[in-house]
Amino acid sequence: MRNLVAGLVAAAATVLAAAPHTVLAQAARGAHPDFSGLYFPGGGRSQTPQQLPYTPAAKKLAMEYESHFTLDDDPGRFCIWPGMPRAVWGAPFTVEIQQRPQDVSIYWEGYGMYRKIYMADHNPPKPVLPSAMGLSVAHWEGDTLVVETSNLKAYPYMARMATSSDAHVTERLHLEERDVKGEKQKFLVNQLVLTDPKVYTEPIKITATLQSRPDLNLLEYTCTDTLWEDYLGQRGLKLPDLDALPSGTAK
Amino acid sequence: MSTRVALILAACVLTTLPAAAHHSFAIYDMSQNIAFEGVVDVVKLRNPHMAMTLVETKPDGSKATIDFVEGAPANMIVRLGLKPDDIAPGKKIKAIGAPRRDNPTQFFLKAVILPDGQKFSVIN
Numbered sequence: 001m002r003n004l005v006a007g008l009v010a011a012a013a014t015v016l017a018a019a020p021h022t023v024l025a026q027a028a029r030g031a032h033p034d035f036s037g038l039y040f041p042g043g044g045r046s047q048t049p050q051q052l053p054y055t056p057a058a059k060k061l062a063m064e065y066e067s068h069f070t071l072d073d074d075p076g077r078f079c080i081w082p083g084m085p086r087a088v089w090g091a092p093f094t095v096e097i098q099q100r101p102q103d104v105s106i107y108w109e110g111y112g113m114y115r116k117i118y119m120a121d122h123n124p125p126k127p128v129l130p131s132a133m134g135l136s137v138a139h140w141e142g143d144t145l146v147v148e149t150s151n152l153k154a155y156p157y158m159a160r161m162a163t164s165s166d167a168h169v170t171e172r173l174h175l176e177e178r179d180v181k182g183e184k185q186k187f188l189v190n191q192l193v194l195t196d197p198k199v200y201t202e203p204i205k206i207t208a209t210l211q212s213r214p215d216l217n218l219l220e221y222t223c224t225d226t227l228w229e230d231y232l233g234q235r236g237l238k239l240p241d242l243d244a245l246p247s248g249t250a251k
Numbered sequence: 252m253s254t255r256v257a258l259i260l261a262a263c264v265l266t267t268l269p270a271a272a273h274h275s276f277a278i279y280d281m282s283q284n285i286a287f288e289g290v291v292d293v294v295k296l297r298n299p300h301m302a303m304t305l306v307e308t309k310p311d312g313s314k315a316t317i318d319f320v321e322g323a324p325a326n327m328i329v330r331l332g333l334k335p336d337d338i339a340p341g342k343k344i345k346a347i348g349a350p351r352r353d354n355p356t357q358f359f360l361k362a363v364i365l366p367d368g369q370k371f372s373v374i375n
Contacts, residue, residue, distance in 0.1 A: 071278045076299060093326060109326060111299075219326045223298040 033143050033175050035188055036099045038218065039210035041090055052161065058199040065158035075157045079223040081111050083132030084149050085169045085194050086161055089208035094216045097188075104138065104145070112221045117147050127151040130165055147171040161204075167196040186212035279321075279349045279359040281374065287317050288345045294338050296325045303338065303360060305346055319348055322360030323373035333363060333371045347372075 054062055076082075082090070091110035098105045102122035106115045117136040118124035124137045127150070134152035138145050149169040156162055172191045177184045188210040195203045232239065289307035301322040307315045322328070329335070338344060344365060348358030362372040 079299060093324075110324075219329070221298050221324075221326055226295075226297045226299070229295075 032140050032145075034099055035097045035104060035145070035173065035175065037097060037186075038213050038216050039095045039097065039188060040213040040216060041092055041095070042209065042211045052204070053201045055197075055199060055201050058162075062158040062162075069159070075160065076111075078227060079111065080157075081113050081132040082160065083113075083155055084115070084134050084136075084152055085163075085167075085171075085192055085206070086155070087113050087115070087133070088171070088190055088192055089206060093221065094213070094218050095210055096218050107218060109218050109221050111223075117145075129153075134169070141172075143174055145171075145173040147173065161194075162199060163194070163196050164198040166198050167194060169194050188212070276359065276374075278351055278353070280352055281349045281359070281361075283349050284361065285348050285350065285358070286345060287348060289317065289343070291338050291340050291342045291344060292316065294340060296328065296335055296338070298324045298326060301325050301328060301360070303346075305344070317346070317348070318357050319346065319360040320351070320357045327373065328371070331371045331373070337365055338363060 052062075081087070087108055090108055090113075093109035095109070096107045098107075102119055104117040104119075106117070108114070113133070115133040115136065117138045120137050120139045125135070127135045130151050130153035132153060132155070134149045136147050136149040138147040140146070147170070149171070150167075152163060152165060152167050152169075154163065154165045170193045174189055176187045176189050178187055179185075190208045190210070192206045192208065193203045194200070194206070229239065287305055287307055289305040292304040292306045293302075294304075295302045301324065303319040303322065305317040305319065307317055309315060323331075336342075344363055346360060346364070347362040349361055351357045351359075359374075361374050362370055364370045
């Protein structure tokens with residue numbers, strides 16, 4: 001019997017050693033998958049519907065918006081966070097995820113966005129102010145992290161999948177290994193459902209994918225200085241060019 | 252000549268999504284690739300989009316300022332491998348632009364070509 005147990009342990013160890021990063025290995029250890037790492041959007045197309053299922057009232061607002069706003073009137077030009085759920089399929093910049101037992105933090109280089117997902121079994125905070133990322137609370141279902149997000153502030157930019165403050169987002173995140181040019185690569189797949197009965201007649205389902213890219217780095221992304229410089233330009237003001245100053249001698 | 256388009260190809264795929272890029276490029280006629288050669292005058296390597304002016308010297312000796320009112324975000328530019336010093340004021344470069352549909356004197360900066368032939372394309 002002892003030999004049998006030892007054999008099983010050895011066999012399990014062999015499996016883990018052969019596939020240390022697989023979901024199988026994590027499950028065998030009784031641990032949850034670790035999403036931590038650097039990623040880049042890609043590896044799969046979003047399934048955003050071409051025609052959004054607007055309610056009649058929202059459709060009217062969308063048509064009014066289209067008749068008054070131009071393509072230049074875009075919130076992205078003014079550094080406004082896309083927020084949830086739009087951040088999920090996000091701009092083409094690095095994303096960093098840091099996972100702890102009590103929470104998952106996500107940093108998007110694009111727009112310098114930041115989001116925290118609190119684990120339901122670690123005393124998550126109560127909602128405070130509605131925000132672009134809302135309040136996200138998650139639990140594990142096997143190897144899938146299920147995240148519920150509400151307390152979002154309205155995002156009334158009809159050209160960019162607008163949402164009201166009644167919007168609710170459910171995400172199911174899991175890791176996958178896929179073959180990319182003959183090599184196994186890690187992907188974080190997010191199957192997202194947006195419900196917003198004030199704006200849409202039915203749930204909107206989107207699948208977004210992040211590809212693990214440990215070779216990338218997270219750059220600073222600031223753009224409000226651009227807005228201020230443009231504003232000063234309209235006023236005929238120019239900021240001093242400190243770099244044009246001659247180097248002084250330190251005393 | 253090396254063309255570093257992989258990241259941008261990913262970006263192009265994403266720009267088909269509602270919030271993927273900063274905004275739609277439909278304000279530009281992206282089917283056009285107008286080539287310019289000149290000296291960088293003003294460059295704003297910034298987010299959410301860079302901007303640059305290029306002074307071109309015409310065969311008759313007169314000068315024209317080409318206004319690239321928009322290009323890729325600064326972060327994307329440097330990820331392609333283009334260094335800030337490569338496009339610093341005073342540097343001679345070639346540039347490919349797509350004109351605005353409502354103002355053909357303003358351009359989106361599609362690509363930069365350095366004197367050594369290196370090409371950095373932000374969109375095909």
